[in-house]
Amino acid sequence: MLLLLALLMPIPSCAPATAVPASEANTLPWRGNESGAYRQGHKDGSGDKRAGRASAPKTGEGADYLLGYQDGYRYPNDNPWSRQRAYQLGQEYGRRDQLAGQTADPARHANVVPRAVRDEFIQGYRVSRR
Known part of the structure; x- marks a missing residue:
């Protein structure tokens, strides 16, 4: 049983951490997701945060939009196209x-x-x- 649990546990990554330039230290790590829906969500989320509005993503826009909105709201000064x-x-x-x-x-x-x-x-x- 313990062996089965050990096999199911995630293995930590051994890849070395990459250095991030100081100009990008306060941005999100690259997610590999820069779809149009993500970028629109990011724009909407960062706009709401900078305007002092409560988090209110549009409904029915999909997972990419929602992820972008959340990232934009959390990091309103991040440029998804760094x-x-x-x-x-x-x-x-x-x-x-x-x-x-x-x-x-x-x-x-x-x-x-x-x-x-x-x-x-x-x-x-x-x-x-x-």
Whole structure:
């Protein structure tokens, strides 16, 4: 019985913690979730918090929206499109393209991030393809 319980317990991660630049120390860690619904929820949540309103996410918007709203309300000054996140998303898209056997072309996906962080996305993409 004890062996079964030990097998069911989560194994702690042995991966080293990555350093976060001081400019991003008060932001959320990258969740790998930057869907349109998440970003809209984040915008609504941070707007409510900064305006001093009670937490009141829109109903029926889905799980991504709700997670974004909660994150935005908790961290109203966080930008879900930070440079670090765009870089990491670029890496993810680069790895996906490589696994799919596609040519290295970050411009194919660059429109998934705002122009302000597009260079970081492209850098992350290129690093992942080396």
